Amino acid sequence: MTQRAEPRKPPQPTAEERRFLQHGLSQPGRKLPLFDQNGQPVRPELIRACIARGWAERWFSNPLAPEWLVCRLTDRGAAAAVGAARGGGAASPGEGPSPLA
Numbered sequence: 001m002t003q004r005a006e007p008r009k010p011p012q013p014t015a016e017e018r019r020f021l022q023h024g025l026s027q028p029g030r031k032l033p034l035f036d037q038n039g040q041p042v043r044p045e046l047i048r049a050c051i052a053r054g055w056a057e058r059w060f061s062n063p064l065a066p067e068w069l070v071c072r073l074t075d076r077g078a079a080a081a082v083g084a085a086r087g088g089g090a091a092s093p094g095e096g097p098s099p100l101a
Contacts, residue, residue, distance in 0.1 A: 011053055013080050020046060021055055021081035024073030032056055032071045044069055055080050 013021060020042060024030040032050075035041055047069040050056040055077030059070050073081070 010080075013050075013053075013055065016046060017050055017055070018081055021050065021073060021077050024056075025078060025081060029059070030073035030078070031059065032073055034068055034070070047071060050077065053080075 024032045054074060056071040057074050059072045062068050062070055
């Protein structure tokens with residue numbers, strides 16, 4: 001008897017990732033913050049993890065501060081932020097980063 005493989009669920013954002021992504025929902029252009037509510041820089045590892053999962057994308061490079069990861073929320077990231085807030089999952093398969101790159 002053969003077993004059918006369970007379809008992989010999309011990764012769920014951690015509480016920290018979810019808070020980061022939710023900031024982009026209300027910002028013009030879905031810009032994600034560079035600094036947290038206490039004025040501390042957002043950890044680059046957190047931003048890179050969100051980029052790797054397709055929840056954020058690089059928006060532009062800042063020539064005055066090239067180490068800053070200026071990003072915006074993707075459609076997949078918005079779905080993950082909203083779905084996680086409701087207790088649901090991330091975006092459905094097939095949703096990709098915003099075509100407005």
